[in-house]
Structures are given as C-alpha cells and as structure tokens.
Amino acid sequence: MLICFTFGLNSLHGQTSDPEIIIDQQSEVLPLEKFSFAFLPVNFSLETGYSDQLPMTSRQNSFMVPIANVSGKLITRFTVINNTGDPDSLYFFPGLHFKNVLLYQVENGKATPLPVIAPQIEDSISFRLFNVLPNDTLSILAECYPLRTYNNTFKPKLINPDYIEPFVLELQLQKKDITLFTYIFCGLLLMMVLFSLANFLQGGNREFLYYAAYAFFLGVMLFTKQFYYSRSNESNFFFEAYMDFVLQCFGIWFFMLFMVRFLETKRDFPFLHKLYMSGIFLLPVVIVLYSFLHYSTIDYFWENALENYFTKNVLLAMMVVFLVYAARNWHHKLLRYLFWGNLLYLVFGLLSLVIVLRGQSIKFPGIFGDSLVLYECGLLIELIFFLMGLTYKNRTQLIEQTKERERLKTENERKELEKQVAVMQAHQDERERISADIHDELGSGMTTIRLMSEIAKNKMKENIPIEIEKISSSANEVLNKMNAIIWSMNSSNDTLDSLISYIRAYAIEFFDGTPVDCKIRMPETIPYKELSGDKRRNIFLCVKETLNNTLKHSMANKVFINISTNGELKINIADNGVGIDPEKIRRFGNGLKNIEKRMKGIGGNYRIMNNGGTETILDLPL
Numbered sequence: 001m002l003i004c005f006t007f008g009l010n011s012l013h014g015q016t017s018d019p020e021i022i023i024d025q026q027s028e029v030l031p032l033e034k035f036s037f038a039f040l041p042v043n044f045s046l047e048t049g050y051s052d053q054l055p056m057t058s059r060q061n062s063f064m065v066p067i068a069n070v071s072g073k074l075i076t077r078f079t080v081i082n083n084t085g086d087p088d089s090l091y092f093f094p095g096l097h098f099k100n101v102l103l104y105q106v107e108n109g110k111a112t113p114l115p116v117i118a119p120q121i122e123d124s125i126s127f128r129l130f131n132v133l134p135n136d137t138l139s140i141l142a143e144c145y146p147l148r149t150y151n152n153t154f155k156p157k158l159i160n161p162d163y164i165e166p167f168v169l170e171l172q173l174q175k176k177d178i179t180l181f182t183y184i185f186c187g188l189l190l191m192m193v194l195f196s197l198a199n200f201l202q203g204g205n206r207e208f209l210y211y212a213a214y215a216f217f218l219g220v221m222l223f224t225k226q227f228y229y230s231r232s233n234e235s236n237f238f239f240e241a242y243m244d245f246v247l248q249c250f251g252i253w254f255f256m257l258f259m260v261r262f263l264e265t266k267r268d269f270p271f272l273h274k275l276y277m278s279g280i281f282l283l284p285v286v287i288v289l290y291s292f293l294h295y296s297t298i299d300y301f302w303e304n305a306l307e308n309y310f311t312k313n314v315l316l317a318m319m320v321v322f323l324v325y326a327a328r329n330w331h332h333k334l335l336r337y338l339f340w341g342n343l344l345y346l347v348f349g350l351l352s353l354v355i356v357l358r359g360q361s362i363k364f365p366g367i368f369g370d371s372l373v374l375y376e377c378g379l380l381i382e383l384i385f386f387l388m389g390l391t392y393k394n395r396t397q398l399i400e401q402t403k404e405r406e407r408l409k410t411e412n413e414r415k416e417l418e419k420q421v422a423v424m425q426a427h428q429d430e431r432e433r434i435s436a437d438i439h440d441e442l443g444s445g446m447t448t449i450r451l452m453s454e455i456a457k458n459k460m461k462e463n464i465p466i467e468i469e470k471i472s473s474s475a476n477e478v479l480n481k482m483n484a485i486i487w488s489m490n491s492s493n494d495t496l497d498s499l500i501s502y503i504r505a506y507a508i509e510f511f512d513g514t515p516v517d518c519k520i521r522m523p524e525t526i527p528y529k530e531l532s533g534d535k536r537r538n539i540f541l542c543v544k545e546t547l548n549n550t551l552k553h554s555m556a557n558k559v560f561i562n563i564s565t566n567g568e569l570k571i572n573i574a575d576n577g578v579g580i581d582p583e584k585i586r587r588f589g590n591g592l593k594n595i596e597k598r599m600k601g602i603g604g605n606y607r608i609m610n611n612g613g614t615e616t617i618l619d620l621p622l
C-alpha cells in the first residue's frame with residue numbers, strides 16, 4: 001500500500017483543517033496528527049444532526065479523554081485520497097479503550113454510515129475497516145465511544161490490513177519487561193498466599209486466612225491487568241472499566257480484617273480498631289454503590305467520583321492516620337515494622353498516581369517509569385516489612401507461650417505440692433488421732449491391768465502365782481511398746497532433737513535396776529532437722545534391739561552410747577562384754593537381720609564388730 005500524510009486546505013470557520021492521507025507511499029501504520037475533534041452527547045445522531053458547521057477543535061497529537069467527556073462520544077474527521085488505479089482499504093484505530101467505533105462518509109454536508117467491519121482477530125473491537133475506490137477522495141468521520149475509565153487515550157492511527165496482526169502483537173509486546181516484572185511479583189504473591197494458607201491450616205489463626213485473601217485479590221488484579229494489557233476485547237474492557245477497582249476493594253477489605261487480627265486492635269489499640277472497623281464497614285457499601293452506578297447509569301461522573309475522589313482519598317486518609325498513630329506509639333515494635341511498610345507503600349503509590357495523572361511529563365529510568373511497576377514496588381516493600389513484623393510477632397509469641405507454659409507448670413507443681421502437703425497433713429492428723437485413741441483407750445486399760453496385778457501381788461504377799469507375775473510383766477512391756485508407738489506416731493515429735501532425747505530417756509530407763517552401767521554422750525547443740533515418723537520409729541527400734549541384745553547376751557557391766565550429728569546421725573553403742581560369738585549370730589541372727597533391714601529401708605547403714613566387746617554403729621544421712 002502507498003500512503004502519505006498531508007493537510008487539507010479546507011477549514012471549519014477558519015479554525016481547523018482535516019488531515020489528508022494520500023495513498024502513494026509505502027507505509028504500514030500512519031498516526032493521525034494535527035487532527036480536529038469534538039465531543040458530543042451519546043444520543044446525538046450524526047446521520048440527522050451532522051453538518052459542516054459543527055464546531056471542532058484541532059489538536060497536535062494524542063491526548064487523554066477528559067473525565068467529563070467519558071460518558072459522551074468523540075468524533076474526528078480526516079480525508080483519504082487514492083491516486084492509484086486500484087481500490088484500497090485501511091483500518092481506523094482510535095486507541096485501546098474505545099468500546100465501539102462507527103465510521104461515516106461525509107459528502108455534501110451529510111454523514112452516511114459505512115459498513116461496520118472489524119478484523120477477524122480476537123482483539124478487534126476498536127478497529128474499523130473502510131474502502132477507497134480508485135482515483136477517489138473519501139472524507140471520513142469517525143464516531144468513537146470511550147470506555148468508562150479514567151485512562152482513555154485518544155491516539156488515532158490508520159493501519160494497513162496486511163499489518164493488522166503484527167500491529168496487535170506489537171501492542172502487546174510494547175512493555176514486555178514490565179510484563180515480566182509483574183508476573184514475577186504475582187508469583188511472589190502466590191507464594192505468600194500458599195505460605196499464609198499453610199500457617200492457617202497449621203495453627204488455625206484467621207489473620208493468615210485474611211492475608212492470603214488480600215494477597216490473592218491483589219495478585220489477580222495485577223496479573224489480569226498485565227495479561228489484558230493492550231488488548232481490545234470484552235474481557236479487558238470489563239476488567240478495566242469495572243473489575244479492577246472491585247478486586248482492589250476486596251483486597252484492601254481483607255487487609256483491614258488482617259490488621260485487626262494481626263495487631264489485636266480490640267485489646268491493644270482501640271483507636272485503630274475503630275478506624276479499621278469503619279473501613280471494613282465502608283468498603284462493602286462502596287462496592288455495592290459502585291456496581292449500582294456502573295450498571296444503572298451511563299453518566300461516568302458519579303462513578304469516577306466514588307472511585308477516584310471519595311474511596312481512594314478516604315483510604316489515603318486512613319493510611320496517613322495509621323502512620324501518625326504508629327509514629328506516636330513508636331515503643332510498639334510491631335507497629336514500627338508496619339509503619340515503614342505502609343509509609344513506603346504510600347510513597348510509591350503516590351509516585352504511581354503522579355505518573356498516571358501527568359503522563360509523559362515525568363520520567364523515571366527503565367521500567368520504573370511505569371505506574372504499575374511503581375505500585376508493585378510499594379506492595380513488595382510492604383510485603384517485606386510485613387514478613388519482618390510477622391517474624392518478630394512469632395518470636396514474641398513463642399517467648400510468651402514458653403513463659404506461660406512455665407507458669408502453668410509451676411502452678412501445677414504448686415497445686416500438686418499443696419495436695420501432697422494436704423495428704424501428709426491428713427496422715428499426720430490421722431496418726432495423732434490413732435495415737436490419742438491408743439493412749440486414751442488402750443493405755444488406760446493396760447494401766448488398769450498393771451495396777452490390778454500389783455494389788456493382787458500385794459494381797460497375796462508370799463503366795464503369788466507365777467501367772468500374776470507374768471501378767472504384771474506383760475502389762476509393763478505392752479505399756480512401754482505402746483508408749484513407743486504413740487511417740488513415733490505423734491507428728492510433733494518428727495525432729496532429730498526429739499529422737500535423740502527419746503533414745504536417751506529410754507536407754508536410762510531400760511538399764512535402770514540392772515547391773516549394767518549406761519553412759520550416754522550427746523552433742524551440745526542438736527541442729528533442727530525434721531525426721532519422718534517412719535525414720536524415727538525404725539532408728540529407735542534398731543537402738544532398742546541393740547540394747548536388748550547387750551543386756552541379754554553380752555554379759556557386760558558397762559554400755560557406752562555416743563550420738564553425733566555432723567552431717568549425719570551416727571549412733572555408736574559399745575559394751576565391755578564378751579564380744580560377738582559367730583555361733584550366736586547364726587543362732588540368734590533374726591534380730592540383727594531386722595536391724596540391717598530397717599536401716600537399709602530408711603537409707604541408712606548398720607555395722608557390728610568386736611572391739612573389746614561388741615560395738616554397733618547406726619548411720620543415717622541427714
């Protein structure tokens with residue numbers, strides 16, 4: 001195809017002129033420059049209302065459709081001249097975000113509709129074909145309907161039909177570096193979704209479920225925005241005009257739910273709790289109202305005001321309030337992490353917004369000149385600081401849980417100790433009750449028996465039956481044993497001092513009236529040490545058995561009892577008798593075996609040896 005670009009001399013009221021395209025030079029894509037245009041209401045009919053006197057404005061190059069004109073339609077006019085002898089055709093393309101394009105042939109001040117012909121490709125909505133006869137001039141009027149979005153760019157082009165598919169592919173590959181960056185970032189968000197879900201399934205913490213939903217909706221929004229970038233089809237139009245804002249609102253809504261749980265605002269930060277709860281209530285209302293405005297009216301003014309002036313400004317104000325609150329509560333380390341993440345997210349978000357609003361007037365190097373990349377950088381930094389805050393919180397919770405486990409363990413041990421003390425106290429009370437009963441009931445009875453036997457002996461004088469003597473002797477022996485049992489059962493005697501005093505008193509009384517002279521040496525100061533009734537009883541019975549053996553078998557006239565308490569209770573009983581006879585030990589060994597068994601049972605030692613008589617040693621660690 002041979003086409004070239006010139007400017008016509010005809011003008012509207014001397015203000016504008018239509019560009020002329022002459023088909024005589026090889027070219028594939030020709031931008032329309034210095035074009036004339038006008039904005040008209042949607043219900044204005046070009047077939048019936050058009051005239052050459054319609055006021056139009058000239059423009060040097062492409063421009064963004066003003067928000068006030070998005071609800072209307074844009075018209076532009078140009079002329080195509082075919083100087084060849086063959087018919088030819090071109091595609092008119094106003095820009096990506098135009099949901100419909102109609103072409104008219106202008107002739108004699110009238111606009112006649114041309115056939116609506118789109119290319120046989122998927123992304124074909126904004127392309128329209130027109131034909132030019134040989135050696136003919138065609139004045140074209142294009143009627144373009146902007147998509148309901150704030151980033152419509154009118155950048156008209158004429159495209160060779162043979163080049164339509166490469167042109168569409170070139171549009172999609174214009175920002176391949178940015179596309180790659182976005183896909184990588186979406187992959188990171190997917191990892192965060194999986195990480196958060198794993199934490200939720202493992203611990204049941206709902207904040208991880210909320211963060212997974214937040215990362216999911218933002219990831220879907222960014223992926224879809226990049227996937228449909230530079231594509232002229234219904235899916236892109238639906239997403240660009242409606243769904244991207246809805247996905248963003250859902251993501252922010254889950255983020256607020258996450259912050260409420262993550263910071264435990266209801267307990268620790270009541271002001272933040274009210275702030276986020278107001279946002280959690282507001283965003284569903286915004287989504288419902290936005291959907292109503294989008295589908296119930298063709299006027300874009302209120303829809304745009306709700307999205308870009310009300311909602312985004314409210315969210316911006318909430319973020320600023322959070323930053324101020326976090327700065328005033330700087331001692332909370334978790335708030336510090338979220339402060340830096342939200343601050344840098346805000347900075348990059350504002351830079352992204354500036355690029356959207358100012359377009360080519362602001363330049364950043366490389367891919368950072370793209371508003372979407374800057375927004376994703378802010379999200380990435382916010383994600384990094386969130387992970388740092390999460391690590392800190394998990395570490396803090398682990399320490400607190402460890403302290404709580406230790407506290408519970410100590411509390412359980414204390415309760416168990418109190419239970420054991422209560423059981424021991426109950427045992428002691430029972431021992432004292434039994435000892436009191438034995439003393440009161442059996443003791444009085446045995447004393448009566450002994451007294452009655454003594455009275456009977458006195459009355460009979462010389463003719464005393466041997467049975468009376470045995471009764472008196474048995475009564476005395478039972479009383480002594482009963483007193484020993486009562487002494488061992490009484491918890492008030494559970495001390496080392498009580499044991500030593502009782503052994504001394506018993507030994508003196510035991511050898512009283514016998515030919516054996518008993519000498520006892522005790523420490524001047526006896527340390528206070530508790531001894532259970534079981535230990536006292538077994539030590540006393542071992543001493544008693546030893547003294548009984550001494551009296552019966554040693555033929556000694558002296559017994560030395562030495563008691564020491566230097567870290568252990570040591571009782572040394574020595575006599576000046578005949579010593580140990582191995583035959584007698586075997587014959588009367590049950591008593592000695594009982595002594596050894598009793599001492600081992602309470603953790604002590606027992607030894608017996610010849611040392612100028614018999615020497616018995618009882619040891620018990622204190």
